[in-house]
Amino acid sequence: MEKGNIRPEILRTRAGGQWTSAQCIQKVEEMISRAICQQEDLWGMLLIHSPGNVPFDDSIREANGEESISPLLLKALKVKLENSMDWCHLALCRLKEIISHSSSFPSPADSSEITGLSPSPSSSTRLKVPSPLSALRVPLSKEPLSSYPFTNTGRLQNEWSPGSFLFFNEASQSMPSRAQTCDGEQLQESASLIVPDGEQQQGHRFLRLPSLGLDSDWNMLAEAQVSDLPASLSPRGAPGAAPTEAHQSSSSCQFNLPDASDNGADNEDQSLVTKLNSRGLRPRCGPKRDREENDEKNATVSVVFQELKPGDDTKKGIPDDGHRGWKKYGNKTIQNSNFCRGYYKCSMKDCRAKKMVQPTDKNPTIFEVTYVGSHTCSSTSRRRHRSRATSKTTTAPTNLSPPDQDTRRPAPPLPGAGDILVQTKIARLLKNQATCSTSMTEAAETTTSTQPKSNDLGSAENRTTCEDQLEGKSWHENHELSDVINDSKEVAEDCSADQENFDQTENLYLDQISSRDEEELGFHSFQSDSLLWQEILSSSHREGWNDHELQVEI
DNA sequence: CGAATTTGACCGGC
DNA sequence: GCCGGTCAAATTCG
Numbered sequence: 001m002e003k004g005n006i007r008p009e010i011l012r013t014r015a016g017g018q019w020t021s022a023q024c025i026q027k028v029e030e031m032i033s034r035a036i037c038q039q040e041d042l043w044g045m046l047l048i049h050s051p052g053n054v055p056f057d058d059s060i061r062e063a064n065g066e067e068s069i070s071p072l073l074l075k076a077l078k079v080k081l082e083n084s085m086d087w088c089h090l091a092l093c094r095l096k097e098i099i100s101h102s103s104s105f106p107s108p109a110d111s112s113e114i115t116g117l118s119p120s121p122s123s124s125t126r127l128k129v130p131s132p133l134s135a136l137r138v139p140l141s142k143e144p145l146s147s148y149p150f151t152n153t154g155r156l157q158n159e160w161s162p163g164s165f166l167f168f169n170e171a172s173q174s175m176p177s178r179a180q181t182c183d184g185e186q187l188q189e190s191a192s193l194i195v196p197d198g199e200q201q202q203g204h205r206f207l208r209l210p211s212l213g214l215d216s217d218w219n220m221l222a223e224a225q226v227s228d229l230p231a232s233l234s235p236r237g238a239p240g241a242a243p244t245e246a247h248q249s250s251s252s253c254q255f256n257l258p259d260a261s262d263n264g265a266d267n268e269d270q271s272l273v274t275k276l277n278s279r280g281l282r283p284r285c286g287p288k289r290d291r292e293e294n295d296e297k298n299a300t301v302s303v304v305f306q307e308l309k310p311g312d313d314t315k316k317g318i319p320d321d322g323h324r325g326w327k328k329y330g331n332k333t334i335q336n337s338n339f340c341r342g343y344y345k346c347s348m349k350d351c352r353a354k355k356m357v358q359p360t361d362k363n364p365t366i367f368e369v370t371y372v373g374s375h376t377c378s379s380t381s382r383r384r385h386r387s388r389a390t391s392k393t394t395t396a397p398t399n400l401s402p403p404d405q406d407t408r409r410p411a412p413p414l415p416g417a418g419d420i421l422v423q424t425k426i427a428r429l430l431k432n433q434a435t436c437s438t439s440m441t442e443a444a445e446t447t448t449s450t451q452p453k454s455n456d457l458g459s460a461e462n463r464t465t466c467e468d469q470l471e472g473k474s475w476h477e478n479h480e481l482s483d484v485i486n487d488s489k490e491v492a493e494d495c496s497a498d499q500e501n502f503d504q505t506e507n508l509y510l511d512q513i514s515s516r517d518e519e520e521l522g523f524h525s526f527q528s529d530s531l532l533w534q535e536i537l538s539s540s541h542r543e544g545w546n547d548h549e550l551q552v553e554i
Numbered sequence: 555c556g557a558a559t560t561t562g563a564c565c566g567g568c
Numbered sequence: 569g570c571c572g573g574t575c576a577a578a579t580t581c582g
Contacts, residue, residue, distance in 0.1 A: 327557095328558075328559060328560085329573095329575075330560090330574060331559085331560065332571095332573070332574095334571090334572075335570090343573070356573085
């Protein structure tokens with residue numbers, strides 16, 4: 001990472017605040033910390049609802065009129081939450097490392113005079129605190145649940161109130177590792193404690209999960225134009241260059257993903273960057289384009305992997321995502337790809353939703369489908385179409401989804417303006433930096449034997465207010481997971497030159513994953529994890545959003 | 555014959 | 569000059 005040429009400058013965001021890069025970094029830190037706190041909440045809720053645990057055992061739940069959550073889902077949630085927490089810690093670690101290596105960045109503690117920013121728990125004091133993972137995991141297998149720092153409402157008790165977790169400022173203290181907190185055996189024990197093997201899914205219930213409540217923060221960050229960041233951190237353009245388009249919105253922001261130029265294997269990252277940066281996602285000049293500019297510059301990009309299924313229209317040769325109105329308008333051979341990319345747009349009048357479909361090199365029956373922009377055609381017409389956009393779901397654990405349940409979902413209302421794209425990209429940026437850093441701290445290096453698997457950083461915001469709220473949220477969540485899928489693949493490619501190993505990962509997914517083999521599989525289980533996440537959310541339950549909280553119907 | 559698809563030129567970013 | 573996204577004429581399909 002470049003050092004020394006960083007000039008902290010006053011930035012003006014669309015939100016009206018003036019930010020420096022250091023303030024942005026501080027905000028990211030704060031937000032990740034808050035995300036971790038929320039994850040801890042979720043962790044507690046998972047434990048509380050785990051079958052067989054005293055005092056929150058089944059009888060008490062039944063007495064409270066509650067039903068049990070599927071043990072398998074609980075197990076999967078637990079594993080994924082662990083991974084997500086790990087990724088947040090990695091992101092924090094990496095962010096702190098960046099700061100510590102950039103003398104031009106004032107430390108967060110020095111930048112307390114931030115206009116328009118809420119006080120950060122880190123702004124006045126920097127405390128070394130025990131890893132939440134340590135606090136949570138060790139008691140998981142060693143102590144009764146009654147000693148857990150959570151109430152039975154899922155809220156942390158006072159000593160663990162949200163915001164109490166502060167990140168580490170010193171690199172030497174930076175990485176709370178899973179290895180330090182709970183070894184694999186303990187985790188295995190924990191898992192078996194929570195989820196007895198062979199238990200079947202039971203009933204339906206609503207589980208209210210707390211929102212991360214980071215909407216405004218993410219929006220501010222996404223809209224902030226940080227001209228004094230080094231290239232690897234800047235959301236736009238050439239190294240050290242200011243954003244070239246002052247009107248960039250959160251969703252048209254361009255990204256320099258870390259190490260893209262240094263890592264020849266990072267084709268997918270680069271590809272996504274190209275997509276994001278390409279003129280195709282930006283309006284050409286001209287009256288019509290001017291008129292549409294506001295819409296298009298807010299277009300979001302989501303990538304999903306879809307499998308060509310026997311029921312799909314074989315004449316078209318692409319997976320059916322449920323929307324019948326796609327009109328092909330182009331076809332292009334893509335460099336370093338064995339297959340052409342097809343360009344489709346919604347045939348509905350004035351609807352500018354687009355998608356690009358390209359078979360993956362490794363498996364031509366798996367298509368990378370890039371959705372660009374949101375449907376502006378009527379929701380009524382779209383509602384007739386059903387989506388089953390996801391990948392390789394047929395190999396997922398069958399007991400996650402009742403065989404007679406209609407798992408087809410409403411047509412995807414593509415992500416709208418100001419959506420999660422930037423949030424996801426920031427998470428990716430942080431994650432990739434954390435993953436690819438060659439100068440991770442010693443503490444971080446101790447985690448390499450227990451690689452974190454996924455990151456679900458940018459989640460749980462209420463963004464939709466229209467009639468499609470519920471299904472829309474599901475779609476957003478799905479697309480977020482799609483990004484995680486991409487992240488997983490990219491990280492796997494970034495961090496391993498072993499192509500054979502990567503192939504094994506794909507094959508592994510085809511056979512579905514054994515989550516407890518993840519530690520041996522390292523980064524390659526990222527993809528499997530993410531796909532399992534998607535599977536869980538797409539086929540085993542329905543989720544919706546209400547009052548900034550996620551409702552999961554299992 | 556109209557709709558859908560294909561194809562190559564064109565364009566702008568890099 | 570390369571690359572990828574878009575346009576629109578040409579072609580194919582039903």
